[in-house]
Amino acid sequence: xxxxxxxxxxxxxxxxxxxKIAARYGHRYFASRGREGRQIDELWSELxxxxxxxxxxxxxxxxxxxxxxxxxxxxxxxAAHGIPLLLAVVGPAICGSIVLAYGSEELKQAWLPGxxxxxxxxxxxxxxxxxxxxxxMVSTTARTDGEGWRLSGAKYxxxxxxxxxxxxxxxxxGERLDDGRYPLSLFVAPLAAPGxxxxxxxxxxxxxxxxFTLTFDDVRLEPETLxxxxxxxxxxxxxxxxPERICAAALxxxxxxxxxxxxxxxxxxxxxxxxxxxxxxGVAHPLAEAYIGVELARLATxxxxxxxxxxxxxxxAANIAKFAAADASLKALDQAIxxxxxxxxxxxxxxxxxxxxxxxxxxxxxxxxxxxxxxAEHALGLPHSY
Ligand SMILES: Cc1cc2nc3c(=O)[nH]c(=O)nc-3n(C[C@H](O)[C@H](O)[C@H](O)COP(=O)(O)OP(=O)(O)OC[C@H]3O[C@@H](n4cnc5c(N)ncnc54)[C@H](O)[C@@H]3O)c2cc1C
Numbered sequence: 001x002x003x004x005x006x007x008x009x010x011x012x013x014x015x016x017x018x019x020k021i022a023a024r025y026g027h028r029y030f031a032s033r034g035r036e037g038r039q040i041d042e043l044w045s046e047l048x049x050x051x052x053x054x055x056x057x058x059x060x061x062x063x064x065x066x067x068x069x070x071x072x073x074x075x076x077x078x079a080a081h082g083i084p085l086l087l088a089v090v091g092p093a094i095c096g097s098i099v100l101a102y103g104s105e106e107l108k109q110a111w112l113p114g115x116x117x118x119x120x121x122x123x124x125x126x127x128x129x130x131x132x133x134x135x136x137m138v139s140t141t142a143r144t145d146g147e148g149w150r151l152s153g154a155k156y157x158x159x160x161x162x163x164x165x166x167x168x169x170x171x172x173x174g175e176r177l178d179d180g181r182y183p184l185s186l187f188v189a190p191l192a193a194p195g196x197x198x199x200x201x202x203x204x205x206x207x208x209x210x211x212f213t214l215t216f217d218d219v220r221l222e223p224e225t226l227x228x229x230x231x232x233x234x235x236x237x238x239x240x241x242x243p244e245r246i247c248a249a250a251l252x253x254x255x256x257x258x259x260x261x262x263x264x265x266x267x268x269x270x271x272x273x274x275x276x277x278x279x280x281x282g283v284a285h286p287l288a289e290a291y292i293g294v295e296l297a298r299l300a301t302x303x304x305x306x307x308x309x310x311x312x313x314x315x316x317a318a319n320i321a322k323f324a325a326a327d328a329s330l331k332a333l334d335q336a337i338x339x340x341x342x343x344x345x346x347x348x349x350x351x352x353x354x355x356x357x358x359x360x361x362x363x364x365x366x367x368x369x370x371x372x373x374x375x376a377e378h379a380l381g382l383p384h385s386y
Contacts, residue, residue, distance in 0.1 A: 004295040005302060010066075011073050014055070018077040021046055027082025027258070027350045034206040034353070039163055043083070044118045047074075053092050054116020057100065062113030067309035068093075068243055072250040072301060079254020080261070082350055084357050086209045087123075087160045089247040089365070091115055094240035095122040095168045098186065101239035102228030107188060111166075122188065123164040125155035125214055126237065133370050135170065135234070136181045140216060142171040149173070149221040151189060154213060157364070161198050161212040166190050168240075169216075170233055184233030187225045195219040205360060206353040242304070242314045244365045245322040249301040252325035252361050255354055256294035256332040262351060263287055263336035266343075277339070286335045293328035300324050316379055323371040326361040333358050 007015060025043050033040050047053050056071040057063025064070070071093065078085055096115045099107055114120025131137040140153025151171060161167060166188050173185035189196070195217040203211055228236045264287060267278030277283045304317035337344030337351050345352050362368050376382040 004299050007073075011070065014052070014070055014073045015077050017050065018047075018052060018074050019081065021050065021052075022078050022081035022083055025081075025083060027354075030083045030208065031206055031347075031350060031353050033208040037210065038208065040085075040208045044087075047078075047088075048116065048118020051116075053088065053118050054096070054112070057092070057096055057112055057116050061100070061108055062116040064116075067305070068246055069302065069305040069309050072246060072305045075247055075250040076254040076257070076298070076301075079251045080257040081254075082258050082354065084207075084251040084255050084354070086207060086251070086357075087121070087163065089244060089251065090124050090159055091122050091164070093243045093247040094124045097243045098168060098227060098236060098240040099188070102186070102236045103188075104224065104227075106224055107227065111188065121160065121164040123158055123160045123167045123191075124240070125158045125161075125167045126170040127155060127157050129154060129156050129213075133367060135184075135237075138170055138172055138182075138184065140169065140171045142173045142185055142187065142221065144173075145220075148223045148225070149185075149187070151187065151195075151216045151219040151221055154215045156211075156213040157201065158212045158214050160209045161191060161214055162200075162210055164191060167214065168227070170237055173233070174231055181234075183231035184237075185230050186227040186233045186236055187221050188227065189216070189219060189221055189225060193219050193221075203356070205356045207357050238315075241366075242308055242318040245318040246301060246304045246308060246314070248361055248365055249297065249304070249318075249321040249325035252322075252329035252358065253294060253298045253301055255358050256290070256297070256325070256329035259329070259333040259336035259351060259354070260287060260291055260294065262349065263332075263339040266349075267339050270341075283339055287339065290328070290332040290335045293324070294332050297321065297325035297328040316375065319366070319371045319374050322361075322366065323368055323375075326358075326368065329358050330362065 051064045052074045054063035055066050056068050059065040092115050099111050128138050142149040142151050169187050169189050172182040174183040197215040199213045201211040268276050270277045300321040304314050304321040307317050308314040343349050
């Protein structure tokens with residue numbers, strides 16, 4: 001498959017190097033670690049040591065000095081080998097981007113080199129039981145105690161909290177404003193601090209990252225844990241949200257490629273009548289259609305990453321890419337499963353276990369309805385409905 005994306009020499013070099021590492025681990029490694037509830041420390045360390053986890057971060061902070069476009073190549077290629085790493089979106093992409101854009105020099109020095117090398121991990125917490133899609137209404141509260149803050153509240157569906165040293169947490173910090181919203185602040189809260197409790201949430205995802213409810217019970221936060229300006233958290237968090245969406249799209253695109261690669265190989269080999277099943281248009285056309293969807297989503301993702309890297313407004317492009325990629329990868333995976341007949345559901349063929357990871361990306365990090373809300377309002381000028 002050649003596809004619509006023409007890699008630059010630099011992108012081709014990254015893709016080939018990541019592919020070499022990913023091929024040594026493979027989807028079986030990813031799935032078995034997911035089933036066993038074990039982490040992927042060896043792979044993570046190897047990606048960090050090779051410079052891939054921080055390829056988009058500045059050289060001055062231990063990164064590769066490239067952009068999100070290059071990180072997209074890394075994530076897509078891993079996922080195209082059946083290794084869609086959610087944690088690589090959370091730590092290096094969301095937290096790394098926010099700390100880089102707004103963190104103090106001290107926070108940048110403390111965190112970015114470790115995020116880039118893979119030696120330190122940070123998770124991200126905005127979602128709350130009573131304030132999911134509506135981030136304006138987070139009720140986790142940071143109360144200043146003169147020097148620092150005391151943090152209380154709960155966050156849920158926090159990926160990888162057991163693997164991380166700290167959490168980038170979005171908290172209410174002050175009285176209600178005239179527009180009915182609350183000022184928000186961002187903190188890098190240590191997860192080992194007294195008063196932090198982690199409770200696993202059981203999900204059906206076959207993925208090494210686990211999900212947690214995090215409870216903060218009067219957790220002391222030192223002044224230097226504040227990111228950027230107090231009360232400006234909502235604006236600041238946006239520095240991480242476009243990268244999050246673009247990277248989530250890269251995971252979906254990679255999974256779409258993985259599924260279609262498996263399906264086309266199988267359809268060429270499996271013959272139940274006189275020809276390989278791929279000769280039947282009932283098998284070939286849905287795969288071709290799924291391929292077109294994945295390639296269009298890849299184009300949208302490359303465009304969004306490029307807009308982000310060149311300082312353009314990437315919000316619409318990032319939302320479109322994320323939406324298109326999530327739908328395209330699900331369609332590709334479903335068709336790959338169908339192409340495999342009964343084998344599509346077997347463990348051996350490594351497709352069905354990806355279903356919930358691919359499905360997740362329709363809901364998180366931003367749901368398809370919230371993307372449609374954004375596009376309706378900002379691209380089409382329709383009224384805000386909620
Ligand atoms: C496996 C997993 C990992 C996650 N990891 C993280 C993480 O690391 N950190 C983190 O902070 N969060 C994380 N999340 C949370 C995720 O971002 C949210 O689940 C997602 O944003 C949706 O929020 P919600 O679940 O509260 O749904 P709700 O906000 O309750 O929405 C429920 C449904 O209603 C729809 N809806 C809500 N409001 C509107 C509206 N105005 N118009 C139209 N439809 C609407 C939604 O689209 C959705 O379909 C994770 C979730 C999962 C499942």
